[in-house]
Amino acid sequence: MALRTLLIANRGEIAVRIIRAARELGIRTVQAHSAADADSLAVQLADAAVEIGPPPASKSYLDIGAILSAAEASGADAIHPGYGFLAENPAFAAAIEQAGLTFVGPTAETIRMMGDKVAAREAAARAGVPTVPGSQGRLDSVEAAREVLEQTGYPVLIKAAAGGGGRGIRIAHDHHEFERLFHQAGAEAKAAFGDGGLYVEKVIHRARHVEVQVLGDGERVVHCFERECSLQRRRQKVWEEAPSVSLAPGVRERLCAAAVRLAEAVNYRGAGTVEFLYDDESGEFYFIEMNTRIQVEHPVTEFVTGLDLIAEMLRIAGGAPLSASQEQIALAGHAIEVRINAEDPASDFMPFPGLVSDLRIPGGPGVRFDSLLYPGYAIPPFYDSLLGKLIVWAEDRPRALARLGRALAELRVEGVKTTAPLHSALAADEEVKAARFHTRWLEGWLEHNAAKLKTTEEGAG
Ligand code: ADP
Ligand code: ADP
Numbered sequence: 001m002a003l004r005t006l007l008i009a010n011r012g013e014i015a016v017r018i019i020r021a022a023r024e025l026g027i028r029t030v031q032a033h034s035a036a037d038a039d040s041l042a043v044q045l046a047d048a049a050v051e052i053g054p055p056p057a058s059k060s061y062l063d064i065g066a067i068l069s070a071a072e073a074s075g076a077d078a079i080h081p082g083y084g085f086l087a088e089n090p091a092f093a094a095a096i097e098q099a100g101l102t103f104v105g106p107t108a109e110t111i112r113m114m115g116d117k118v119a120a121r122e123a124a125a126r127a128g129v130p131t132v133p134g135s136q137g138r139l140d141s142v143e144a145a146r147e148v149l150e151q152t153g154y155p156v157l158i159k160a161a162a163g164g165g166g167r168g169i170r171i172a173h174d175h176h177e178f179e180r181l182f183h184q185a186g187a188e189a190k191a192a193f194g195d196g197g198l199y200v201e202k203v204i205h206r207a208r209h210v211e212v213q214v215l216g217d218g219e220r221v222v223h224c225f226e227r228e229c230s231l232q233r234r235r236q237k238v239w240e241e242a243p244s245v246s247l248a249p250g251v252r253e254r255l256c257a258a259a260v261r262l263a264e265a266v267n268y269r270g271a272g273t274v275e276f277l278y279d280d281e282s283g284e285f286y287f288i289e290m291n292t293r294i295q296v297e298h299p300v301t302e303f304v305t306g307l308d309l310i311a312e313m314l315r316i317a318g319g320a321p322l323s324a325s326q327e328q329i330a331l332a333g334h335a336i337e338v339r340i341n342a343e344d345p346a347s348d349f350m351p352f353p354g355l356v357s358d359l360r361i362p363g364g365p366g367v368r369f370d371s372l373l374y375p376g377y378a379i380p381p382f383y384d385s386l387l388g389k390l391i392v393w394a395e396d397r398p399r400a401l402a403r404l405g406r407a408l409a410e411l412r413v414e415g416v417k418t419t420a421p422l423h424s425a426l427a428a429d430e431e432v433k434a435a436r437f438h439t440r441w442l443e444g445w446l447e448h449n450a451a452k453l454k455t456t457e458e459g460a461g
C-alpha cells in the first residue's frame, strides 16, 4: 500500500532531500528533530514536526523509543532513516516493523547480516564475489591471526566488524604493532559500536574506491552503475564521481554483475551500495562492504541515470515493484559531487560551526545544491559537519570539472569556514583533471598544498 505519512528520523541535508521526494509523491512528511534543530530547514519544509529530545544524538536521533512515539503521535505509517544514526541498526528496523509501521529500507535480517562486515564478506564469497584477502570469520586472539598474517604480510588492516563512517580501521606495520593495536581496536570497537569483533584485511595499495548502486524490490535487483569515491581523507569520502574514470574495458560489466549477484543472494529490498576496492594496474576488484541504506553521494548516480533514488525507495517501501528494468537504466554524461563541510581545510579541517550571516547558492545548467543552509541559520555544534553537497553534471568529465569550478566560484557561505576552497583547488589540479588518484592520494596532496589553501581562502573572502 502506498505510503501516506512519512516520519523522517534524521536531520540535515538528507532530511531535506527526503522531504522533497516525499512531497512530489504526495506523501505527507513529519520531521522528527532534536531541540537543537527546531529552526532547521527540514523542520521548515516538512508538513509537521515533532521534537524527540535534547541536542545530543544519543538522546534524540538515536533514541528508538522516542522516534517510535513520535511516529505514533503524528500518525506516520512509515519511517525513513536517512544515513548515519539508526539507518543501519537492525533493532530499529525490527522495532518499526513490530509496531506495524514500514521501515524504508531492507529487512532487519538483511541489515543485521550486511552490517556485520565479517558476515557480509562471507555472503560475498558465497555469491562468488571476490573479497579482499584476509581472515575468515572473527578473530578472537592475536594467535588466531597468525596464519592469515603469514599470507597477507605487513602492513595489514585491522577492521571492526561493526565499523563504519571511516572509523574502526587500523593499520599495523609489524607484529609488535599488530599485537598492541589488536587489543586496543577490540576495546575501542566495543565502546564505539557495541561490538568488539575484529577481522584482518590485506592492504590494497594505490587502490581506487569504486562502488555500485543497487535497487531491489525483494524479488528483482537492478544496478544503477558505479561511483568512484577515491578522493578521501582519513578513509572518509570528500569528492565523488559517476561514472568511474578508471575502469578498464569490461570491468564495469563484471563489477556491476557482482554487486547484483550479492544483492540477489539476500533478496535485497530498497537502495543499497556494494563497495569495492579496484586495482587499476591489475584490473582486479575486491568487495569491502555493503551499505544497506541511501548514501551521501547518491545524487551523482541520479544525475547520470535520471533516476530519483529516494522516490524509488519510497515506492518500493509502499509495495511497488522496481519502476525500471535493467535495460531501461542507462548512463549519460558525467557527474561530480563535493562535500561542503563546516570545517577549515587550512587548519587541519577544524570544525567551524557558527552563524551563516549570508548565503549565495550556485545555479545554472547542470548544477544541484543539496544542503541544510539558509541565510541566518546558526549551525549547531552537536552533529556531523556536513552542510551540503554541490553536485554538477555535464556531457563529459572535462566539462563537469569546468562547471564545478564555475559553481564553486558562485558559492558563498558567509560567517563560517567551509571546505569549498579545497574543492576549488582540486577542480583545477592537473592530477585530478587526469584522474590520476587513489584512496591515499588526497592525504599526500594536502601535505604539500595546505599553504595554497590558506591563500585561496583569504582571497575568496
Ligand atoms: P557514505 O557511505 O554514504 O559515503 P559516510 O561513510 O560518509 O557515507 O557516512 C554517512 C554518515 O553516516 C556519516 O555521518 C557517518 O559518520 C555516518 N556513519 C556511517 N556508518 C556509521 C556507523 N556504523 N555508525 C555511526 N555512524 C555511521
Ligand atoms: P567503512 O565501513 O568505514 O566505510 P570500508 O571498509 O568501506 O569502511 O573502508 C573505508 C575506506 O578505507 C575505503 O574506501 C578505503 O579507502 C580504505 N580501505 C578499506 N579497506 C582497505 C583495504 N583492504 N586496503 C586498502 N584500503 C582500504
Ligand code: MG
Binding pocket: 165, 275, 289
Ligand atoms: Mg565504506
